[in-house]
Amino acid sequence: MVTGASTADLAVILVDARNGVTEQSRRHSFIASLLGIPHLILAVNKMDLVDWSEEVYQRIVDEFSGWAARLDIHDLAFIPISALLGDNVVERSRNMPWYGGAPLLFQLEHIHVASDRNLIDTRFPVQWVVRPMREEWHDYRGYAGRVASGVIRPGDDVLVLPSGRQSRVERIDTFEGPLEEAFPPLSVTLVLADHVDVARGDMICRLHNQPRMTRDLEAMVCWMVDQPLRPGARYLLKHTTRTVRAVVDELRYAVDVNTLHRSDTIELQLNEIGRVHLRTGAPLLVDEYRDNRLTGAFILIDEATSFTVGAGMVLGTEI
Secondary structure, X not given: OHHHHOOOOEEEEEXXXXXXXXXXXXXHHHHHHHOOOOEEEEEEEOHHHHOOOHHHHHHXXXXXXXXXXXXXXXXXXEEEOEOOOOEOOOEOOOXXXXXXXXOHHHHHHHOOOHHHOOOOOOEEEEEEEEOOOXXXXXXXXXXXXXXXXXXXXXXXXXXXXXXXXXXXXXXXXXXXXOOOOEOOXXXXXXXXXXXXXOOOOOXXXXXXXXXXXXXXXEEEEEEOOXXXXXXXXXXXXXEOOXXXXXXXXXXXXXXXXXXXXXXXXXXXXXXXXXXXXXXXXXXXXXXXXXXXXXOOEEEEEOOOOOOEEEEEEEEEXXX
């Protein structure tokens, strides 16, 4: 779920009306909160098997609302449905006249996600340096990547990190032609006015709005393999377009997804979530995950197998 939901704007948590809120429901909701998904819908399914009971539905709503109040969920909605019979899926259900809200499809189609984008902090991780090496493009040098956040326009003064060189955006190129502006999640090629030294893994940003350059990360990590995470373990850390070596300096605590209580632990097991302090072999250009979901996220990779073993969200850059 972690990798699939990392770019989602909305999550639907499906609950069986007969069983109520289970550990899996809480786990998925907690992960959705960690991932910063701004909209969450709890769909209470199989209402036909509980005789369309408003009492059963309300009990689930009250239980989940009390638990979710401790999470960072900005928009939470509840919908009673019967997926088998189609009640409250596309059209309002006649079997549940006590429900006054919209059906599921209407909610999905009318969720407003445009305001969820970070259009203030300009971040452009460079994925590739484009040099066609053909006579008609003899002097062409562009920097390809995906706009992580902010808005970029020709004429903008920019800063290239980590070198600290300043330049100006001369043109924004795409396969279909030049653009007047670029914003997330567009993939574009930036052409700068000056021939500055830019490589894969560098970050283009604004002069007075920069990410934090650091080798120390405080992060929440979702562990995804049987081999547990322990302090002292070494991994590859992939952040945007940059990959560095990293060591787990300290495992601060694990989180119980049922109670949301923190507990001391010496390792993170499969599917467990905990807070760690990481030390990287080279500086990274990061933002806190709550401010920028792309530059605040990373994955941990096992060097021996090249498998992704964990996904992390940056909480801060201080010990």
